[in-house]
Amino acid sequence: MIVQKYKDMLKGKSVIRQLSEFxxxxxxxxxxxxxxxFSLGNPSVPTPQKFTDVMIELLQNHDPMELHGYSxxxxxxxxxxxxxxxxNKRFGMQYTGNxxxxxxxxxxxxxHAVRCVTQPGDEVLTFAPYFPEYQPYINLSGAVxxxxxxxxxxxxINFQLxxxxxxxxxxxxxxxxxxxxxxxxxxxxTVRKLTEIMAAKExxxxxxxxxxxxxPYREIVFEGTDAPYVSGFYNNSLSCYSYSKSLSLPGERxxxxxxxxxxxxxxxxxxxxxxxxxxxxxxCPPSIIQxxxxxxxxLTADLSVYETNCNILYKELTSLGFECVKPGGTFYMFxxxxxxxxxxxxxxxxxxxxxxxxxxxxxxxxxxxxAYCIDTEKVERSLPAFRKFVREQYPQRIxx
Amino acid sequence: MIVQKYKDMLKGKSVIRQLSEFxxxxxxxxxxxxxxxFSLGNPSVPTPQKFTDVMIELLQNHDPMELHGYSxxxxxxxxxxxxxxxxNKRFGMQYTGNxxxxxxxxxxxxxHAVRCVTQPGDEVLTFAPYFPEYQPYINLSGAVxxxxxxxxxxxxINFQLxxxxxxxxxxxxxxxxxxxxxxxxxxxxTVRKLTEIMAAKExxxxxxxxxxxxxPYREIVFEGTDAPYVSGFYNNSLSCYSYSKSLSLPGERxxxxxxxxxxxxxxxxxxxxxxxxxxxxxxCPPSIIQxxxxxxxxLTADLSVYETNCNILYKELTSLGFECVKPGGTFYMFxxxxxxxxxxxxxxxxxxxxxxxxxxxxxxxxxxxxAYCIDTEKVERSLPAFRKFVREQYPQRIxx
Numbered sequence: 155m156i157v158q159k160y161k162d163m164l165k166g167k168s169v170i171r172q173l174s175e176f177x178x179x180x181x182x183x184x185x186x187x188x189x190x191x192f193s194l195g196n197p198s199v200p201t202p203q204k205f206t207d208v209m210i211e212l213l214q215n216h217d218p219m220e221l222h223g224y225s226x227x228x229x230x231x232x233x234x235x236x237x238x239x240x241x242n243k244r245f246g247m248q249y250t251g252n253x254x255x256x257x258x259x260x261x262x263x264x265x266h267a268v269r270c271v272t273q274p275g276d277e278v279l280t281f282a283p284y285f286p287e288y289q290p291y292i293n294l295s296g297a298v299x300x301x302x303x304x305x306x307x308x309x310x311i312n313f314q315l316x317x318x319x320x321x322x323x324x325x326x327x328x329x330x331x332x333x334x335x336x337x338x339x340x341x342x343x344t345v346r347k348l349t350e351i352m353a354a355k356e357x358x359x360x361x362x363x364x365x366x367x368x369x370p371y372r373e374i375v376f377e378g379t380d381a382p383y384v385s386g387f388y389n390n391s392l393s394c395y396s397y398s399k400s401l402s403l404p405g406e407r408x409x410x411x412x413x414x415x416x417x418x419x420x421x422x423x424x425x426x427x428x429x430x431x432x433x434x435x436x437x438c439p440p441s442i443i444q445x446x447x448x449x450x451x452x453l454t455a456d457l458s459v460y461e462t463n464c465n466i467l468y469k470e471l472t473s474l475g476f477e478c479v480k481p482g483g484t485f486y487m488f489x490x491x492x493x494x495x496x497x498x499x500x501x502x503x504x505x506x507x508x509x510x511x512x513x514x515x516x517x518x519x520x521x522x523x524x525a526y527c528i529d530t531e532k533v534e535r536s537l538p539a540f541r542k543f544v545r546e547q548y549p550q551r552i553x554x
Numbered sequence: 555m556i557v558q559k560y561k562d563m564l565k566g567k568s569v570i571r572q573l574s575e576f577x578x579x580x581x582x583x584x585x586x587x588x589x590x591x592f593s594l595g596n597p598s599v600p601t602p603q604k605f606t607d608v609m610i611e612l613l614q615n616h617d618p619m620e621l622h623g624y625s626x627x628x629x630x631x632x633x634x635x636x637x638x639x640x641x642n643k644r645f646g647m648q649y650t651g652n653x654x655x656x657x658x659x660x661x662x663x664x665x666h667a668v669r670c671v672t673q674p675g676d677e678v679l680t681f682a683p684y685f686p687e688y689q690p691y692i693n694l695s696g697a698v699x700x701x702x703x704x705x706x707x708x709x710x711i712n713f714q715l716x717x718x719x720x721x722x723x724x725x726x727x728x729x730x731x732x733x734x735x736x737x738x739x740x741x742x743x744t745v746r747k748l749t750e751i752m753a754a755k756e757x758x759x760x761x762x763x764x765x766x767x768x769x770p771y772r773e774i775v776f777e778g779t780d781a782p783y784v785s786g787f788y789n790n791s792l793s794c795y796s797y798s799k800s801l802s803l804p805g806e807r808x809x810x811x812x813x814x815x816x817x818x819x820x821x822x823x824x825x826x827x828x829x830x831x832x833x834x835x836x837x838c839p840p841s842i843i844q845x846x847x848x849x850x851x852x853l854t855a856d857l858s859v860y861e862t863n864c865n866i867l868y869k870e871l872t873s874l875g876f877e878c879v880k881p882g883g884t885f886y887m888f889x890x891x892x893x894x895x896x897x898x899x900x901x902x903x904x905x906x907x908x909x910x911x912x913x914x915x916x917x918x919x920x921x922x923x924x925a926y927c928i929d930t931e932k933v934e935r936s937l938p939a940f941r942k943f944v945r946e947q948y949p950q951r952i953x954x
Contacts, residue, residue, distance in 0.1 A: 155725055155762045156819045157670060160826040200618040210613050218600040224804045258658065258837065265835025270557060287832060294833020325555055362555045404624045405841030419556045426560040432687060433694025434834040435665025437658065441805030443840055 168286065169515045170194065173500070177509045184507070190536035191509045191528070195334060195485065197402040198527040199455045205401060208449045212442060221445070225438040227428040229256025229410070233448040237410055240451040245383035248415050255424040258407035258439050260370045263394035264291050265434060266427040267411050268326065270392070271364040272297040276325040278366075281311055282517030283488060285334045285368070292328070300324075304518045309336040309479050309488065310344045313351065320355050326364040327352060331384065332371040335516045335523035336488040337464070337481025339375060342382045349388035356390070362418050365391045370409075371484040373400035373454050376461045379482035389416040392423070397447055399485075402455040408443045460485040463526040463533045470537050474544045475551045485527035488513065492548040496522050506543040508536065568686065569915045570594065573900070577909045584907070590936035591909045591928070595734060595885065597802040598927040599855045605801060608849045612842060621845070625838040627828040629656025629810070633848040637810055640851040645783035648815050655824040658807035658839050660770045663794035664691050665834060666827040667811050668726065670792070671764040672697040676725040678766075681711055682917030683888060685734050685768070692728070700724075704918045709738040709879050709888065711748060720755050726764040727752060731784065732771040735916045735923035736888040737864070737881025739775060742782045749788035756790070762818050765791045770809070771884040773800035773854050776861045779882035789816040792823070797847055799885075802855040808843045860885040863926040863933045870937050874944050875951045885927035888913065892948040896922050906943040908936065 170193055177191040212221055228234065235251035242249055257263040272278060274296030280288055282304040292299035302319055305312035320327075329348070331340040340348075349365065356363050367384040372395065375381040385391035396409035413423040431437055438444075464481050471478055471489055478489035491499035496512035500522055503510045513521030526533060544551060570593055577591040612621055628634065635651035642649055657663040672678060674696030680688055682704040692699035702719055705712035720727075729748070731740040740748075749765065756763050767784040772795065775781040785791035796809035813823045831837055838844075864881055871878055871889055878889035891899035896912035900922055903910050913921030926933060944951060 155671060155673075156822070157673060157826070160670065160829045161819070161822055163829040164822060164825050196624060198619075201622055206613050206618060210610055213606050213609050213613075218606060219598075219802070222601055222803045222805045224596060258835065261832075261837050262835035265833070270560065271555060273555075273557060290829070290832035291835070294830075402619070403622045405622050405838070407837060407840050419561070422556070422561055422564060425564050426557070429560045429563040429690070430694075432661075432690035433665070434836065435658065435662035435691070436835060437661050437807060438805070440807050440840045440843055442843075 170286075170511055173509050173511055176504065180507065187532070189507050189509065190532065190539055192524040192526060193509045193511055195525045196527060197399055197404060197455065198529065199402055199457065199459055201402045201455055202450055202453045204453060205403070205446060205450050208446045209442065212445055221442055223441060225256075225441045225444060227431050227438050228424050229254065229438060230441065230444050233444045236448045236451060237412070241412060245386060247383070247385065249412055250415070252424060253413040253415055253420065255411040255413070255427040256439050256444055257409045257411060258436060259398055259409045260368055260394050260396035261287070261291065262407070262436055262439070263396070263409050263411045264328070264366065264368060265295065266430050266436070267366045267392040267394055268292055268295045268297055269430045270423055270426050271362070271366075272325045277321070277323045278326045278328055279316070279319055279324050280328040280330075281316070283309065283333070283335050283513060283521065284517050285330055286515050288328060297325070301517045306518070309333065309338040310340060311348060313347060316348075317351060320351065320363075322359045324363060325361070326366050328366045328368060329384065330368040332375060332381065332483035334371065334484060335486045335511075335513070336479060337484045337486045338479055339379050339381045339482035340384075341380045345382050345384055345387050352388065362390050364417075366394060367391060368394045370396040370399050374457050374460055374485065375483040376464065376481065381483065385412065385414045389414055390418060392417075400454045400457070401447065401450065406440075406443045408439050408447050459530060460527060462530050463528070466530070466533050466537075467524060467526055470540060474540060485525060487524050487526065488516075488518070488521050489524070491520055491522050492544065492551050494520055496520050502547050503543055506539045508539050508543055570686075570911055573909050573911055576904065580907065587932070589907050589909065590932065590939055592924040592926060593909045593911055595925045596927060597799055597804060597855065598929065599802055599857065599859055601802045601855055602850060602853045604853060605803070605846060605850050608846045609842065612845055621842055623841060625656075625841045625844060627831050627838050628824055629654065629838060630841065630844050633844045636848045636851060637812070641812060645786060647783070647786065649812055650815070652824060653813040653815055653820065655811040655813070655827040656839050656844055657809050657811060658836060659798055659809045660768055660794050660796035661687070661691065662807070662836055662839075663796070663809050663811045664728070664766065664768060665695065666830050666836070667766045667792040667794055668692055668695045668697055669830045670823055670826050671762070671766075672725045677721070677723040678726045678728055679716070679719055679724050680728040680730075681716070683709065683733070683735050683913060683921065684917050685730055686915050688728060697725070701917045706918070706921075709733065709736040710740060710744045713747060713751065716748075717751060720751065720763075722759045724763060725761070726766050728766045728768060729784065730768040732775060732781065732883035734771065734884060735886045735911075735913070736879060737884045737886045738879055739779050739781045739882035740784075741780050745782050745784055745787050752788065762790050764817075766794060767791060768794045770796040770799050774857050774860055774885065775883040776864065776881065781883065785812065785814045789814055790818060792817075800854045800857070801847065801850065806840075806843050808839050808847050859930060860927060862930050863928070866930070866933050866937075867924060867926055870940060874940060885925060887924050887926065888918070888921050889924070891920055891922050892944065892951050894920055896920050902947050903943055906939045908939050908943055
């Protein structure tokens with residue numbers, strides 16, 4: 155029979171999608187170039203030309219039987235080895251190909267990581283503000299996501315609440331740094347303190363607590379930002395990566411789980427992921443995409459536009475009286491709304507063709523997310539709209 | 555903590571994989587061309603040149619932002635529409651794009667279909683001989699796979715046992731026609747009788763019983779074979795397709811679920827699949843592969859080699875005294891072993907460099923599977939080995 159649980163999920167439409175649809179509809183009226191659509195986290199710069207060249211070269215010169223043949227369910231061995239070597243070189247790790255499980259993006263990576271280290275009913279902690287898809291990612295696996303409220307001072311971690319919530323039922327902690335939606339990067343101090351607390355609790359409870367580190371924005375870090383490689387701090391770490399953002403390939407669904415070689419049962423985990431795949435229907439990411447990405451592991455799209463946009467928006471919004479923690483990376487920022495109810499705030503902004511996502515969606519009411527992965531020219535054109543919006547709607551808040 | 559269930563699965567190594575590894579090792583000794591490796595179901599003919607040409611054209615001439623951008627989690631709308639139209643034209647169905655959910659191959663399709671229509675603990679019936687991956691596909695979803703013993707007379711369906719096992723707990727029936735491993739195609743009579751029984755039981759029990767039809771071999775049907783389109787016979791049908799075999803693209807992970815427009819809640823099912831995806835980490839198949847496949851929907855690789863190989867082997871094996879139901883399609887056949895214990899039989903064959911998979915793996919002990927997706931030249935060279943094997947090991951069985 156039709157399963158009601160999934161049917162019921164259809165009733166809830168994501169706020170982000172509603173706003174994006176509003177932007178599209180409004181664009182049909184006044185031209186999409188005149189809608190300041192900050193709703194969606196889609197890369198706005200093309201993949202490196204080399205990725206395209208490698209794809210064409212593979213198609214032109216390689217035996218199609220081999221090129222399009224089954225990959226092992228863990229991924230193509232030579233690709234896994236190259237990913238390991240690239241991570242070792244950049245982050246001083248000791249991965250081998252055996253520690254890498256190729257996945258269909260970070261969503262696939264988290265789906266496998268969480269099933270490796272949690273049983274149904276176990277708790278997984280994450281920190282607000284957080285990517286809302288963590289709810290289905292974790293809860294549909296049978297584990298239970300619990301959200302540690304935000305440290306709104308700097309969007310690092312509220313350690314007091316974390317320690318209180320890190321009970322014996324917690325088998326994994328899921329973090330996302332650089333963070334969607336705040337744009338904040340956890341500092342070395344934050345990662346050190348987080349992992350020290352986890353290590354102490356592992357000892358106290360007598361069981362592993364895994365750190366699942368979701369890192370799709372790892373390559374988008376702005377000048378002067380301290381951006382430690384999380385798995386270097388904690389043995390029981392599973393890094394979940396996606397090339398969606400760094401190589402601007404969100405549709406091609408390619409990423410991996412990297413298992414810290416020092417973690418419990420490290421020699422089994424990627425093979426366990428392959429067993430889990432048999433149930434999720436994942437199997438392996440597409441062969442040709444694996445092979446092509448392996449040739450551009452140390453490249454990125456031209457990500458500089460995101461920092462440019464960030465600086466423009468941060469300067470303007472703070473001068474307009476917004477409180478905002480300055481992002482250290484990503485293509486998001488997460489200012490405080492100018493009234494308590496960020497949903498009402500976002501609703502009012504629509505009249506100025508400013509599409510802003512209320513922070514409630516991310517577990518941090520009172521804030522709003524700007525996804526500034528759009529052309530700089532459009533960012534600049536949005537500034538008068540912000541000024542007008544604030545001047546007309548919140549005259550008491552503005553100094554100029 | 556590390557989940558023991560998946561760790562335990564690592565102890566069981568599939569017989570097919572063991573045999574394939576033996577073949578590879580033996581190949582290193584005597585040259586792989588001298589090992590008659592009938593173990594693996596990998597296509598042996600290249601993808602149509604047009605697929606390659608379309609891929610290159612997309613890479614050369616299309617905006618990379620659009621080409622590699624996020625697909626909707628149901629698949630790219632224009633691709634879904636083209637798949638629907640192709641099925642309608644070929645099979646007289648009434649699909650629209652809304653009835654098509656694009657997946658990473660048939661494994662992804664079945665993973666979503668089974669979660670749509672079964673709760674944990676519900677039973678799913680399949681028929682021996684069956685593809686062994688159905689065990690993890692179904693059981694790791696929480697449902698329970700039960701296997702109706704084979705009708706060894708013709709590898710159609712043992713209806714008496716089916717009716718006995720089709721209790722109130724059964725929410726879905728999973729079939730695979732053309733069949734791996736038997737090569738047999740269910741006749742119109744078989745499909746009609748199957749669906750009539752299911753329809754009667756739906757009425758009796760007062761709940762839906764879905765037919766999940768796994769069809770990766772749908773395009774590999776030999777001359778004169780009656781090969782009905784299953785979903786045309788039963789409203790509550792979900793067709794699970796993969797392009798792995800028809801287009802020789804097993805590594806590229808592309809397929810779909812096609813929801814019969816007349817089934818219960820037809821308007822919800824593909825959207826439910828997209829909700830399920832959020833938990834499995836599936837999201838969507840790679841954009842470029844979706845776009846390329848959409849341009850070659852009605853093409854296939856040159857599949858004629860499989861029929862040629864089938865005829866050569868069938869003639870030789872039956873003349874050697876093997877009992878065998880003649881395949882109507884696929885690239886498999888499933889003769890009766892020359893002794894009761896097919897595992898012992900397969901073990902003895904290895905001495906003749908014949909790699910044959912015992913039927914126990916497929917729920918039909920006493921039989922063995924030949925995957926003849928290899929070059930015809932090699933099939934011909936294998937015949938003396940079969941003769942020698944039978945003459946020396948089973949002299950009483952041979953007439954010549």
